[in-house]
Amino acid sequence: MADHIINGKELVSDVRGRLKEEVERLAAEGLQPGLAVILVGEDPASAVYVRNKAKACEQVGIYSEVHRLPAETTQTELLELVHKLNAAANIHGILVQLPLPKHISEDAVIDAIAVEKDVDGFHPINVGNLSIGKPSLLPCTPAGIIEIIKRTGTSISGKRAVVIGRSNIVGKPVAMLLLRESATVTICHSRTENMKELCREADILVVAIGKPKFVTKEFVKPGAIVIDVGINRLEDGKLAGDVDFDDVVGISGPITPVPGVVGPMTITMLLQNTVQAAKALRS
Ligand SMILES: Nc1nc(=O)c2c([nH]1)NC[C@@H]1CN(c3ccc(C(=O)N[C@@H](CCC(=O)O)C(=O)O)cc3)C=[N+]21
Numbered sequence: 001m002a003d004h005i006i007n008g009k010e011l012v013s014d015v016r017g018r019l020k021e022e023v024e025r026l027a028a029e030g031l032q033p034g035l036a037v038i039l040v041g042e043d044p045a046s047a048v049y050v051r052n053k054a055k056a057c058e059q060v061g062i063y064s065e066v067h068r069l070p071a072e073t074t075q076t077e078l079l080e081l082v083h084k085l086n087a088a089a090n091i092h093g094i095l096v097q098l099p100l101p102k103h104i105s106e107d108a109v110i111d112a113i114a115v116e117k118d119v120d121g122f123h124p125i126n127v128g129n130l131s132i133g134k135p136s137l138l139p140c141t142p143a144g145i146i147e148i149i150k151r152t153g154t155s156i157s158g159k160r161a162v163v164i165g166r167s168n169i170v171g172k173p174v175a176m177l178l179l180r181e182s183a184t185v186t187i188c189h190s191r192t193e194n195m196k197e198l199c200r201e202a203d204i205l206v207v208a209i210g211k212p213k214f215v216t217k218e219f220v221k222p223g224a225i226v227i228d229v230g231i232n233r234l235e236d237g238k239l240a241g242d243v244d245f246d247d248v249v250g251i252s253g254p255i256t257p258v259p260g261v262v263g264p265m266t267i268t269m270l271l272q273n274t275v276q277a278a279k280a281l282r283s
Helices: 008-028 044-060 075-087 106-112 124-131 140-151 171-180 195-200 262-282
Strands: 034-040 063-069 093-096 160-164 184-188 204-207 225-228
Touching (some): 008 140, 034 075, 034 262, 044 063, 124 171, 140 225, 171 204, 184 195
Parallel strands (some): 160 184
């Protein structure tokens, strides 16, 4: 493999190794971080992610429990479980897998999670703290993206960063984090004019638009770092990112393949947030 293809295995095992050591130190002090994951309904992709999260917890020594609830669960029942977990002393992180069934308000559920246990970083208080530069739990995918960029040795300060996508879970928060790292940040979306030209200015290009192989080499400045957040299942069953990897890899700088980097790093940041939450709740 060309050396500018970012090696997810190496990155992830590095960060998880460091977390494992920290969890061992905490165990010696009588603290085991604990994560509760709630899965409502039977979405097969969600089931895979939830299984991966539980496996990752085990790998680093974090206690985890998965609450699998039927699709007919009422909002009241789900909120009752969240309240119970908010009060549980052995649980430091709570993650409600999204999307939720239509009859449940995601906002109401996120608002109910204790801010200190919101390891997704989706609670409005955590979102607000991020935007005003106060300490908070950071959303996992954006935090992972910053970690990936830094670990390639790419400096962010003063660079031009373009984010394609403006979702609350990736586009907006990753733009805030890049800004906090002193990049000059542009957010592109479905209404953006001259998107290719804007993207070609980017030293750092983050793509989270949810369209398979959307970004071709015409979007990429030679040598730019390209982070692909997309996970699209194609008709042939294969996974494709939002970046046309084969087209872009010849011109870009460091680039993330899909699968293998952003997904596993997202889960790694969830582990890191759970450890951070456990330490904060203790003190
Ligand atoms: N409350 C909540 N928090 C989330 O963080 C959350 C969520 N809901 N809902 C769904 C999305 C999606 N997500 C992924 C995490 C890891 C991989 C991952 O590890 N992907 C592997 C491939 C897995 C596969 O083969 O499908 C990879 O990219 O290498 C993917 C997707 C977390 N999400």
